Structure formats: structure tokens, C-alpha cells
Amino acid sequence: MKFLMLILKNLRRNILRSALTSAGVMVLVFVITLIWSILGFLDTVTSEKTSNFKGIVTEKWSIPSQMPFSYADTLENGAAREDTDIKPMDSMTWQFFIGTTEKGKGFSLKTFVFAFCMEPKKLLTMMDELDSLAPSPKAELEKAVEAMEQNRQGIIIGQKRLAALEKRVGDRIKIFGVNYRDLELECEIVGTFPLGRYDNNSCINRDYLNASLDAYKASQGKPHPLANKTMNLVWVKVPDRDSFAQVSNQIDNSPMFTTPPVKIETASSGVANFLAAYKDLLTILRWALAPSIIATLAVVISNAISISVRERRKEMAVLKVLGFQPNQIMFLVLGEAILLGVVAGSISSIGTYFLVNRVMGGIPFPIAFFSSFPVLDGALWWGAAIGFATSFAGSILPALSTRSIKVVDVFSKVA
């Protein structure tokens, strides 16, 4: 504590240099926080859970997966046929509807709509993150889900998408199908998703899409080209790995799914397969960019501390004359670097956490199904840890060099 004053005064010695070094640390910790948050989030969604396993059923040999809706009931029951077969705890079907709000004016970010067509109530039990909301946003979503169940033309839209469409809750929109050509859905906006993962997504009641396909057949005299290929994914939730293996076995051995055949994989491996297209980008982020930034951070601190030590050789010699031990002088130098690194790193990562999560609603980095990423809770201590580690690494050599400062050399003069 007695030396803290000395450390703080030394940091104030050259305020511009301390401020610039702090700014460098903050910028680099900011970038690292964003990168680690994206990678950490993807690691979480691609890591196997030990309980509440989710499986994804897709078409076996074709991408994109397009299954007939007639598979839905059987798959949602895990293709259980015998009394001893296991049925999933919960399930949902996904039909992707991609559309635009302005017919004939092209496809733009301002008019684009991407919707999961599904049973509305499954939003609350099967959708990642939406199944574990805080009480207030959960109540909002429940209200919207209830509205969708009462009005099958209801649509829930992510907040950023809603803003881009320049619409509000209560407005009606017409969505012209892009993948479902010649299909028009007229929806009423009944609510929004909480800020975060689903900011750019929407949800439409699957009954409305299926009814629209039926109406298309009635009006056109022939089924829609995608009528028999409308179901893209089926999600099933099972209690543990063993149950997943049995459900997987039931589906694989079921005679129901021949044209087309289907496969089931864990949600994490499904997402991981989806992310395979981004493998190189993620590898560069993880193994090249992040380590380079950390190394740069250490060099920035090392440079500042080296200059500072060189400038203060005489002062350090004076401290030795006054009785300071070499280790105490070394710790003073380390203390300056670490204090600067930890404080600047903490401010940066904690600031990033609140800015991105509370103000921006996530890191806008559209990849796979994810339009934005939250800054992970770990960021609250990452900044301090990165600041500590890099400032220690950057300052240890200059600090060690102070141990060998010889008073008689520093004050040497011919006597």
C-alpha cells in the first residue's frame, strides 16, 4: 500500500504516454473481447451437452434439407413404434420462409424477412436462449406467443429487423415469398423477440404457412412446387445421451422415412456442420488474430515501460542508495505496468460488455444462423486478466533490467 502512491505518481509522470498506452490496451482488449465472445459463443453452441440433449433431424443426402410435412408427427414422436421405444421430451418443426416486403423491387436488407414457421408455443420451450429468459422478457414473449396462437397470421419479428422494415408492433405486413415463389403471406406483427440472438429473425405460425400452401393448390389447380418439401428441420429434445442414441436408432430404423431418407444428429454437431463453411475464418480468428493482438498488446506495454525505465535509471539508482532492494525496484516497475494494464483492460472489457449487450444488443457479425453475438459474462474479468498477463509479459524484461542497475555506474564520474 505504501508503494501504491509511488506507483500512481510514476504513472502520472508522463500523462500523455500513460494515456496513449492505456488507449492502446483498451482498443486491443476491445477487439479481443469481441473475438473471444464470438468464438466462446460458437464453442458453447457446438459443445455437447450432458443433459437435455437436442437432436436435429434433416434430410439425409440433400442440402438444403427439404422433407415432406407428413414426416412431422412421426419425427416429433421420435419414430416410436413399440411400447419400449422412447419418445422425445419435446420437439418442434422448422419451415424456413424467406421473403421480401416489396414485390418486384428486388431483395434488400430493408425489405428482407427470414422466418421460422413453427408452432408458436415451441418458442418458449425449444428455442435456445428463448427457453431461459428472465421473467420480464419472458412475459412479453408469452404474450406475443398467445397472440400468435389466437391469430395464426400473427408474426413475431426481431427488433433490428422490425426497425429495418420501419414497422411497429400492431402493423400489418405482406411478405412475398422468395423461396416459396408466388406465395404471399399477410401477417400482423404481434410482438418482438428480446434483443440478442434473434434480432434479425422472425417467427410465423406453421399452420398459416401450411394453410397458404393449401390455398395455393386450390387457386392454382396444382400444388406449390415446395408443397411436399416444406419441412426443413425437426428438433427433438431428449433427457440424456443414451436416450438420444435410442431415438436416433428408432429414426434410422424406421420404414417411414424412405423418400427422402433422414438422419438425426446432435444439435451441436448439426450447428458445427453448418459452421464448417466458416472454418477458415474462425481458425484465423482463434489462432492468428487473437494471439497477434495479445502479442501486440505485450509489445505496446513493453515499449512504454522500457522507455520509462531508461529515462529513470538515475532515479532507480537513487532508490537503491536510499536502501530499496533490487526486487522492490523491480516490483515498482512491474506494478506500474500491471496497474495500467489491469485498469485499462478492465475498463475496456467491462465497457464493451455493457455497450454491446445493453446498448447495441449484440455484436453484429452475421454467421450461420446467428445475426449477432452477445459479449459473454467472462468478459467482466477477461479485461483484467488480459491486462495483467500482457503487462506482466511486456514489462518483465525491462523490470528485471532494473535489478542490475549499478549505482556507481549511474553516478560514475572521475573523482
Added chain:
Amino acid sequence: MTDQPIVRVLNVSRYFKRGTERVNVLNRLDLDVPEGQFLALMGPSGSGKTTLLNLIAGLDTPSEGEIWVGDRCVSKMNEAQLARWRNAHVGFVFQFYHLLPVLSAYENVELPLLLLPLTARKRREQVMTALELVGLKDRNSHLPSQLSGGQQQRVGIARAIVTDPTLIVADEPTGDLDAKSAHEILDLLNVLQRALNKTILMVTHDLRAARRADRIQHLDKGRLVDQPDEELYEAG
């Protein structure tokens, strides 16, 4: 002042290697300094004054011989022991003051006390006493840059005496000061010697400064000499 020597330099040599050449700075030198004495070391440039001062203050170790201060053999101590010993027993006054520019006068004087197991209150008492002794109690919050050269040197002296050391070593303490300030600093050293019975070793080129000491010892080519050759000082 007593006749009992507090500093004993016994057959001390100090040489340095410069490539393959050996440079002798001090040559089998003996010196006793009685407790409470004010000794001025004079000599031409290169005579070994500062080297001798550094050896006695424990900033350097002799190549040969022994140095005793009180009952401690300084020349046998390791670096950590020397640092602790210096902190408690030696006050050092530099020619160019060497105050830390980011610290106030008070904080500069407090520096040696940070290493001792003292409460903040006790430290404050000692710092204010030292600053009062040098007449700068009312300037304790000033930074070195806000003080004159003479005032900075007085802060340097306060820093040297704040731990109540046995020995004060001063390396040309008036070398960077005008005549009036130099006079005040020498007065102060005299007060410390007489009122507090401090033993003072001062290196100086200035004969007028040296005459304020109890004893003047001349060095030439690493040896003590009784009568200086006047020409020796012309170069210095």
C-alpha cells in the same frame, strides 16, 4: 565528538578492469573517522574521492581490504544486507540533489521511511521534524520543480537525515549551488554535526567548503597525502 573511530578504512584498494588493463583507483588506503567528526575529502579529479565515499557508504565494494562502520564490516555484506544497512545507517547527499520530480518535498523525504516498519503517523512526525530542521516545513507540499537549487538541496539533506543515520555522506553538496546557497548548506551540515553529533564525510573541490569541516583529508592517485600540491587543485 569522540576519538572512537566510527569509520575505519583498512588497507583498501579498488581497481577496475578496462579491457586487459587494470586501473587502480584506490591504493592500500587507511583512514579512520572519529564519531561526530566532519571530514572533508579533497583531491584533484581522478584521485579517488568519490570512489572512497561510495565504498564507505556501501554503494561499492573494495577489491581488497576492509571497511568498518561502527561494529559492521560493510565490505563483507551482500547487496541485500547493504541496502538494509544503508537505509538505517547512511544518509546520502548528492551534488545534483536527485529528488524524484513527481514527488513533493514531503514525499521525497518520506521515501527512506517507506522501507521501515513505521506507522503513517510516525513517518509523518519524522518527515516534518527533518523538514523543520532544514527550514522547509512550510514548503513540504512543493514539487522539486517549484523549489530553488538551495531549497532542493535542503530537501535532499532532510531525506538524508530522516532515518537518523549514523553517517552522512555528501558528494560535492555545494557543487551546483551559488555562493549564498552553498553557505547555507554548509551551515546546515555544521548544525547537524554539532547539534545532532552526526559524522559527516564530504567530498568537495571547494577549499572554502572544506574549511567548514573539522578535518580535511587530501587524496592523490588513490592515496591519502598530508600536504597537497597546490597545482593538483588547479585542474580540479
